Amino acid sequence: xxxxxxxxxxxxxxxxxxxxxxxxxxxxxxxxxxxxxxxxxxxxxxxxxxxxxxxxxxxxxxxxxxxxxxxxxxxxxxxxxxxxxxxxxxxxxxxxxxxxxxxxxxxxxxxxxxxxxxxxxxxxxxxxxxxxxxxxxxxxxxxxxxxxxxxxxxxxxxxxxxxxxxxxxxxxxxxxxxxxxxxxxxxxxxxxxxxxxxxxxxxxxxxxxxxxxxxxxxxxxxxxxxxxxxxxxxxxxxxxxxxxxxxxxxxxxxxxxxxxxxxxxxxxxxxxxxxxxxxxxxxxxxxxxxxxxxxxxxxxxxxxxxxxxxxxxxxxxxxxxxxxxxxxxxxxxxxxxxxxxxxxxxxxxxxxxxxxxxxxxxxxxxxxxxxxxxxxxxxxxxxxxxxxxxxxxxxxxxxx
Amino acid sequence: xxxxxxxxxxxxxxxxxxxxxxxxxxxxxxxxxxxxxxxxxxxxxxxxxxxxxxxxxxxxxxxxxxxxxxxxxxxxxxxxxxxxxxxxxxxxxxxxxxxxxxxxxxxxxxxxxxxxxxxxxxxxxxxxxxxxxxxxxxxxxxxxxxxxxxxxxxxxxxxxxxxxxxxxxxxxxxxxxxxxxxxxxxxxxxxxxxxxxxxxxxxxxxxxxxxxxxxxxxxxxxxxxxxxxxxxxxxxxxxxxxxxxxxxxxxxxxxxxxxxxxxxxxxxxxxxxxxxxxxxxxxxxxxxxxxxxxxxxxxxxxxxxxxxxxxxxxxxxxxxxxxxxxxxxxxxxxxxxxxxxxxxxxxxxxxxxxxxxxxxxxxxxxxxxxxxxxxxxxxxxxxxxxxxxxxxxxxxxxxx
Numbered sequence: 078x079x080x081x082x083x084x085x086x087x088x089x090x091x092x093x094x095x096x097x098x099x100x101x102x103x104x105x106x107x108x109x110x111x112x113x114x115x116x117x118x119x120x121x122x123x124x125x126x127x128x129x130x131x132x133x134x135x136x137x138x139x140x141x142x143x144x145x146x147x148x149x150x151x152x153x154x155x156x157x158x159x160x161x162x163x164x165x166x167x168x169x170x171x172x173x174x175x176x177x178x179x180x181x182x183x184x185x186x187x188x189x190x191x192x193x194x195x196x197x198x199x200x201x202x203x204x205x206x207x208x209x210x211x212x213x214x215x216x217x218x219x220x221x222x223x224x225x226x227x228x229x230x231x232x233x234x235x236x237x238x239x240x241x242x243x244x245x246x247x248x249x250x251x252x253x254x255x256x257x258x259x260x261x262x263x264x265x266x267x268x269x270x271x272x273x274x275x276x277x278x279x280x281x282x283x284x285x286x287x288x289x290x291x292x293x294x295x296x297x298x299x300x301x302x303x304x305x306x307x308x309x310x311x312x313x314x315x316x317x318x319x320x321x322x323x324x325x326x327x328x329x330x331x332x333x334x335x336x337x338x339x340x341x342x343x344x345x346x347x348x349x350x351x352x353x354x355x356x357x358x359x360x361x362x363x364x365x366x367x368x369x370x371x372x373x374x375x376x377x378x379x380x381x382x383x384x385x386x387x388x389x390x391x392x393x394x395x396x397x398x399x400x401x402x403x404x405x406x407x408x409x410x411x412x413x414x415x416x417x418x419x420x421x422x423x424x425x426x427x428x429x430x431x432x433x434x435x436x437x438x439x440x441x442x443x444x445x446x447x448x449x450x451x452x453x454x455x456x457x458x459x460x461x462x463x464x465x466x467x468x469x470x471x472x473x474x475x476x477x
Numbered sequence: 478x479x480x481x482x483x484x485x486x487x488x489x490x491x492x493x494x495x496x497x498x499x500x501x502x503x504x505x506x507x508x509x510x511x512x513x514x515x516x517x518x519x520x521x522x523x524x525x526x527x528x529x530x531x532x533x534x535x536x537x538x539x540x541x542x543x544x545x546x547x548x549x550x551x552x553x554x555x556x557x558x559x560x561x562x563x564x565x566x567x568x569x570x571x572x573x574x575x576x577x578x579x580x581x582x583x584x585x586x587x588x589x590x591x592x593x594x595x596x597x598x599x600x601x602x603x604x605x606x607x608x609x610x611x612x613x614x615x616x617x618x619x620x621x622x623x624x625x626x627x628x629x630x631x632x633x634x635x636x637x638x639x640x641x642x643x644x645x646x647x648x649x650x651x652x653x654x655x656x657x658x659x660x661x662x663x664x665x666x667x668x669x670x671x672x673x674x675x676x677x678x679x680x681x682x683x684x685x686x687x688x689x690x691x692x693x694x695x696x697x698x699x700x701x702x703x704x705x706x707x708x709x710x711x712x713x714x715x716x717x718x719x720x721x722x723x724x725x726x727x728x729x730x731x732x733x734x735x736x737x738x739x740x741x742x743x744x745x746x747x748x749x750x751x752x753x754x755x756x757x758x759x760x761x762x763x764x765x766x767x768x769x770x771x772x773x774x775x776x777x778x779x780x781x782x783x784x785x786x787x788x789x790x791x792x793x794x795x796x797x798x799x800x801x802x803x804x805x806x807x808x809x810x811x812x813x814x815x816x817x818x819x820x821x822x823x824x825x826x827x828x829x830x831x832x833x834x835x836x837x838x839x840x841x842x843x844x845x846x847x848x849x850x851x852x853x854x855x856x857x858x859x860x861x862x863x864x865x866x867x868x869x870x871x872x873x874x875x876x877x
Binding site for chain 2: 121122123124125126146147148150151154155167168169171172173174177198200201202203204205206207208209210211224226227267268269270272273274276277278279280281282286287288289290293294296302304305306307308309310311312392393394397403404405406408410411413415416435
């Protein structure tokens with residue numbers, strides 16, 4: 078299997094992580110976040126439903142992979158780690174009331190002489206449970222523990238050119254899936270039919286390269302659910318005069334480019350006609366303002382002032398750092414585009430700008446994923462930045 | 478929005494959970510597992526990427542939902558909980574270095590006079606992080622904590638007739654997706670093309686009802702990756718003379734019926750011809766033996782004896798309790814079909830029996846999801862129980 082990045086890129090990442098470890102006084106970092114495991118080692122498999130980790134020793138060039146026996150083969154073929162650093166626990170540790178994989182991991186860490194060091198764990202990351210923390214502490218009574226949350230994520234924020242290239246491919250897939258998804262929307266078609274169409278194109282990708290699974294399923298709240306962003310599709314048919322918000326992400330080698338559009342089924346109502354231009358102006362203002370040196374907090378400020386002119390305000394954050402990830406999220410959990418966020422933009426940082434406006438019974442979402450360039454910002458996708466109107470009167474010949 | 482179950486069914490579930498709480502001496506149960514939240518309240522949204530919970534008070538008829546502000550609307554429309562029991566935290570708690578949603582939850586629990594009680598948390602469940610545990614303990618210094626892991630899952634093991642009906646629908650979708658997926662496999666077609674085909678049918682479902690997203694993506698390890706079960710698809714083309722293992726699940730209202738088949742691309746090699754009948758005989762023996770009163774450990778025993786006759790043995794468990802779930806798993810984490818598991822089969826328990834045999838460079842997976850009946854067992858799907866052979870010589874007219 079060919080690694081998606083040159084081995085030197087992995088080593089450069091690892092070096093940056095070790096510098097962060099040194100800054101935080103961490104000798105041994107236990108990485109349980111699947112995106113961080115992949116980022117440093119290449120490991121890519123749907124095995125994060127059982128406990129697993131990458132062990133980074135500050136004074137060793139190679140990480141250790143610890144996971145389930147049947148996943149060890151995957152660790153050998155998808156990573157640059159030597160086979161002897163792939164250590165597997167027997168299957169009776171899986172979902173057992175007696176044995177816990179973290180007992181096994183603690184034992185390994187002791188055996189390799191690391192049991193008395195300062196150990197960082199990803200305290201608030203997915204898949205690192207309260208029990209995992211307790212069992213590690215029990216198994217490593219002579220170690221001291223530190224919070225290593227976001228330590229790797231901070232390194233991930235600035236992308237390499239190769240990562241940007243993968244995001245460009247993800248963007249082509251996002252454009253394709255949005256085009257086909259929107260095309261399928263018409264009165265009488267079910268939400269699940271459109272979701273199926275979108276999924277088909279997200280996974281099939283282009284003739285040149287296939288798509289990967291996005292970390293969040295396509296979301297398409299419809300009608301009075303457009304005010305509730307995280308509901309998934311149903312099998313109800315679309316209704317003339319209502320709207321659907323499509324939020325999806327193209328994904329390539331686990332790198333995501335999200336894209337959201339609001340689609341009017343038939344002619345949009347007065348409120349949508351009024352709100353959409355405000356959102357579009359706000360997006361454009363933020364994209365125009367974004368450049369190296371500006372903070373995420375300042376991006377929020379220009380957005381706030383723009384929409385305030387029209388009497389609108391927004392409670393939730395406008396966006397977040399985006400890139401490589403696994404379910405349940407494509408965000409990186411570092412920078413948020415919101416009031417006071419001090420993150421200073423740097424070239425090749427990448428964000429999903431999704432300044433949704435939700436009201437009591439409806440909402441508008443139009444989003445762009447952008448890269449910070451040397452002097453400004455650039456969008457990844459090319460899908461028209463507009464309120465999409467699917468007026469079936471113009472499409473009557475095509476209604477199925 | 479219509480709830481998928483009668484309100485009486487939710488209340489019956491809640492009653493059973495409260496009995497388990499009483500047995501474990503738990504006064505207040507904080508449920509953070511999205512499947513358990515759904516099971517007791519109906520709550521269904523892709524919001525588990527932020528902290529959220531259902532609070533069960535042993536002496537109150539209504540649970541409390543605590544989650545993010547923008548998800549409160551979803552809690553109101555998808556659950557039977559009164560609107561005043563839906564409590565939302567502001568957006569600045571999301572992915573913040575300062576504020577943590579569990580500080581907010583602890584404050585609410587104190588405010589409602591529950592801060593000095595015995596509080597159960599789902600210690601080893603997805604989405605309950607080490608940090609969540611620590612912040613709850615800090616915020617509730619007068620409470621005592623107990624492990625509530627699997628407390629709800631144990632109630633979930635025996636399904637109601639309505640749940641079985643939903644699994645039957647999931648099974649029809651699984652059959653459909655497997656049929657279409659297998660149909661698409663031929664030399665030159667890429668793994669992602671087949672994965673796209675499968676996803677399309679999983680989501681579109683049937684003309685009568687749509688499909689829901691499965692908690693695990695379709696897995697289709699191919700060629701020498703058939704020995705590595707959890708690798709996801711690539712964009713490499715299928716090659717004549719190799720094999721692909723397709724593992725998928727139909728999903729309806731979050732209820733899963735998984736199904737796996739091994740597909741020979743062209744004529745199968747000698748090893749596959751030899752191993753497949755052994756696996757098939759083992760499956761049939763287990764299905765014939767399964768009935769109320771038998772233990773999961775005994776199921777493993779009959780499998781072991783059956784394959785031992787042919788000189789095979791297997792390290793990993795054969796299967797597990799299955800049903801409603803969210804990513805990253807469709808298993809229920811209670812019973813496993815493995816050596817010594819003491820779980821006694823009862824009518825309407827449901828299992829995914831997936832006795833894979835993996836070798837150094839290949840493997841065979843053929844699976845069945847079954848229900849325990851009053852006197853035996855029954856399969857959910859109807860897809861032929863066999864090694865599937867896609868000999869392109871017979872299909873030459875169809876090669877794209």
